[in-house]
Amino acid sequence: MRTYDIIKKKRDGYALTNEEIRFFIDGYVKGDIPDYQASALCMAIFYKGMNVDETTALTLAIRDSGDVLDFSKIRGVRVDKHSTGGVGDKTSLVVAPIVASLGVKVAKMSGRGLGHTGGTVDKLESIEGFKVDLDSKTFIDIVNKVGIAIVGQSASLAPADKMLYALRDVTATVDSMPLIASSIMGKKLAADDDCIVLDVKTGSGSFMKTVQESKQLASLMVDIGKKAGKKMLALITDMDIPLGYAIGNSLEVKEAIATLNGNGPRDFTEVCVALASNMLYLAGHGSEEECRKKVLSSISDGTAIKTFENMVTAQGGNAKWIQNPELFPTAKFSREVKAEKSGYINRVDAEGYGISALLLGAGRNTKEDKIDYSAGIILSKKTGDYVKEGEVLATLYTSDAQKLDSAERRFIESTFITEQKPILRPLVLDKVE
Numbered sequence: 001m002r003t004y005d006i007i008k009k010k011r012d013g014y015a016l017t018n019e020e021i022r023f024f025i026d027g028y029v030k031g032d033i034p035d036y037q038a039s040a041l042c043m044a045i046f047y048k049g050m051n052v053d054e055t056t057a058l059t060l061a062i063r064d065s066g067d068v069l070d071f072s073k074i075r076g077v078r079v080d081k082h083s084t085g086g087v088g089d090k091t092s093l094v095v096a097p098i099v100a101s102l103g104v105k106v107a108k109m110s111g112r113g114l115g116h117t118g119g120t121v122d123k124l125e126s127i128e129g130f131k132v133d134l135d136s137k138t139f140i141d142i143v144n145k146v147g148i149a150i151v152g153q154s155a156s157l158a159p160a161d162k163m164l165y166a167l168r169d170v171t172a173t174v175d176s177m178p179l180i181a182s183s184i185m186g187k188k189l190a191a192d193d194d195c196i197v198l199d200v201k202t203g204s205g206s207f208m209k210t211v212q213e214s215k216q217l218a219s220l221m222v223d224i225g226k227k228a229g230k231k232m233l234a235l236i237t238d239m240d241i242p243l244g245y246a247i248g249n250s251l252e253v254k255e256a257i258a259t260l261n262g263n264g265p266r267d268f269t270e271v272c273v274a275l276a277s278n279m280l281y282l283a284g285h286g287s288e289e290e291c292r293k294k295v296l297s298s299i300s301d302g303t304a305i306k307t308f309e310n311m312v313t314a315q316g317g318n319a320k321w322i323q324n325p326e327l328f329p330t331a332k333f334s335r336e337v338k339a340e341k342s343g344y345i346n347r348v349d350a351e352g353y354g355i356s357a358l359l360l361g362a363g364r365n366t367k368e369d370k371i372d373y374s375a376g377i378i379l380s381k382k383t384g385d386y387v388k389e390g391e392v393l394a395t396l397y398t399s400d401a402q403k404l405d406s407a408e409r410r411f412i413e414s415t416f417i418t419e420q421k422p423i424l425r426p427l428v429l430d431k432v433e
C-alpha cells in the first residue's frame with residue numbers, strides 16, 4: 001500500500017477501505033507518514049467527503065491509535081459532554097460541575113482551541129496553578145472524591161486525533177463533517193464513559209453553518225456512539241450569536257464562575273441548563289423536567305460552584321481566584337469599539353468575533369503559538385440590541401497593543417447594524433436521540 005495512492009484515491013472522490021484508513025492513521029502516528037501527506041489527505045477529505053462506513057472506520061482507527069481507558073474504578077454512572085466548538089462556548093466549565101454536584105461522575109478529557117473556537121483546556125489553564133495533565137490514578141481519585149476532573153487529552157489517548165487536530169487547526173481543514181465526527185467520537189470512544197451528550201453548534205460561529213448540516217453531524221455521531229454501546233443524545237444549539245458576553249480564556253472563566261453563582265448571562269445560562277438537564281436525564285436521574293429542577297437548585301443552593309472550586313483545588317489551582325475572580329490578571333491594553341451608526345444589531349458574524357479574539361492573542365495561528373490568557377473581547381451589545389452611533393459595542397483586551405487595530409477592524413466588519421430589528425431564533429433548536 002502506498003500513501004500517495006490513498007491520497008490520490010480520495011482526491012479523485014473514491015471511498016477508502018478500512019485497511020487503507022488504518023494504514024494511513026497507523027503510519028501517521030508512527031511518524032512514517034509526514035504532516036504534509038496527512039494535510040493533503042485532510043484537504044482531500046474536506047473536498048470529497050466520506051461515507052458513513054469510511055467515517056466509522058476513521059473513528060475506530062483514531063480510537064485504536066492509543067490507549068482505550070478503563071474507568072471501572074470510578075464509582076457511579078459516568079457521563080460526558082462534548083461540544084463541536086463555538087465562540088464564547090464555556091459550557092463545559094458550568095455543566096460539568098453542575099451534574100457532578102448532583103451525583104453523576106464526570107471524568108472529562110477536553111481539547112484546546114481549534115480555529116476560531118476556544119478550548120476548555122486553554123481556559124482552565126488561565127487559572128493559576130491549574131494542572132490539566134494528571135496521571136490516571138490521580139485523575140480517577142479526584143473523580144471519586146470530588147465527582148469531577150477535567151484534563152487535557154493525554155498523549156496516549158487517541159494520539160491520531162491529537163496530531164490531526166493540531167494539523168487541521170492550521171491547514172483550514174477543520175470544518176469537515178467526517179473529520180469532526182471522527183475526531184470527537186474517536187476520543188470519546190477511547191474514554192470509558194457510559195453516557196455522552198453532544199452539543200452540536202449551528203450557525204456563523206460554528207463549523208456547521210446550517211441546522212440541516214448540524215443535524216446530519218449529530219445523527220452521524222449519535223449512531224457511531226450507539227454502535228459502540230454508549231447512551232447518546234445530541235442537542236443542536238445556536239451559534240449565530242456568541243454565547244454570553246465574554247470571548248477569550250480568562251474572560252470566559254470569569255463568566256462561567258458568575259453563571260455557576262447564578263449571575264450568568266441569560267442565553268448562556270439557558271444553554272447550560274438544557275445541556276446539564278439532558279446529561280442528568282441520560283444518566284437516569286429522572287424525567288427531563290425533574291432534572292431541570294435539580295440543575296436549577298444546584299446553582300441556587302451553591303453546590304455547583306462549590307464543586308467547581310473543589311475541582312480547581314484538587315487539580316492544583318488557586319481556589320481564591322474562583323472566590324474572587326478579580327484576582328485573574330487583566331490585559332495591559334484595551335480598546336472600546338464604538339458603533340459607526342445608530343440602529344439594531346441585526347446580525348453578527350460570530351466566526352469573525354472568534355477571529356478578532358484570536359488576533360488579540362486568545363488563540364493560536366501556528367501549532368507552537370502561546371496563548372495570551374487575558375486577551376479577548378467583552379461584548380456590551382449583542383444581536384437584537386439597539387445602539388446609538390458612538391455607543392460602545394465591545395471592549396478588546398490584549399497584552400500586545402499592536403494587535404488592537406486588526407482585531408478592531410475584524411470586529412467592526414463582523415457587526416451588521418440596520419434599522420430592522422431581527423427576529424431571534426431559539427437557543428436550543430433540536431434534539432437527536
Ligand code: URA
Nearest residue numbers: 084085179180183184
Ligand atoms: N471538536 C473536536 O474535538 N474535534 C473537531 O474536529 C471539532 C470540534
